[in-house]
């Protein structure tokens with residue numbers, strides 16, 4: 001069940017949303033597509049789903065070209081869209097049943113599939129209720145139940161944990177792992193670096209429509225070439241202090257988020273002393289200092305000069 005994109009391009013009028021993306025998603029993996037808002041993640045997966053047509057390039061799902069075999073491809077795929085797509089006025093069970101019937105499930109087979117999907121998503125005991133009473137997280141779990149009822153071999157999830165409570169979030173992440181353990185290939189988009197880092201076997205980083213990095217987490221971190229992130233929490237980090245730090249030798253990037261200064265470098269030992277000297281001169285009160293080994297956030301920072309949350 002591999003998915004292969006070759007030189008895929010998508011424009012909305014003059015806006016280039018996906019720019020020559022080529023990647024190969026392997027059977028049985030959880031593949032993370034990571035990028036900031038507007039990077040092109042949803043557009044990419046909508047093209048894999050056959051919901052949008054690329055302007056050029058090729059998408060092959062399990063050996064089938066989606067241009068000519070879109071019906072066959074759709075049966076293999078289950079899509080959890082970013083926007084909740086369920087009916088508020090019928091029960092949770094009826095929602096899942098409806099989606100199952102769209103895929104041709106009937107009778108006992110449908111009943112069993114609905115039971116399993118509700119169980120997976122932890123909604124069995126709420127199955128008779130109408131989703132209009134559900135929390136955002138439960139609606140999203142129901143959305144997932146609807147997407148997996150036909151047991152798709154490939155599950156595509158577009159930012160399924162945005163804006164939901166931690167309990168539902170953990171539930172969703174655990175059900176993604178379980179679906180994968182049972183054989184599903186998963187494509188998971190997110191702009192939460194920690195989520196992708198914990199969940200996904202391989203990651204593609206997308207920015208301004210371009211795939212800028214691709215590999216296992218370890219491979220991506222290796223590309224960082226031993227870069228480290230110094231984080232200093234301090235009160236009143238002044239503009240002129242930041243400017244002076246930017247000029248220090250060995251600095252790759254400097255950013256300030258609220259009262260935390262982050263400096264990317266390959267030579268943390270020496271640079272830290274220089275930074276402390278500059279901050280001391282500027283009468284900055286330091287509360288905490290930490291040194292981080294590279295994570296996907298710093299990979300992104302190093303590639304783009306920006307943080308994912310910018």
Ligand SMILES: Nc1ncnc2c1ncn2[C@@H]1O[C@H](COP(=O)(O)OP(=O)(O)OP(=O)(O)O)[C@@H](O)[C@H]1O
Pocket residue numbers: 012015016017035036037038039040041042043044159191
């Ligand atoms: N229907 C549309 N018409 C015009 N421009 C669009 C349309 N859909 C998306 N775009 C633009 O294409 C770019 C990529 O959008 P896309 O939704 O694929 O990004 P994303 O990475 O999924 O971001 P988000 O997390 O915000 O959904 C953005 O600049 C967006 O504004």
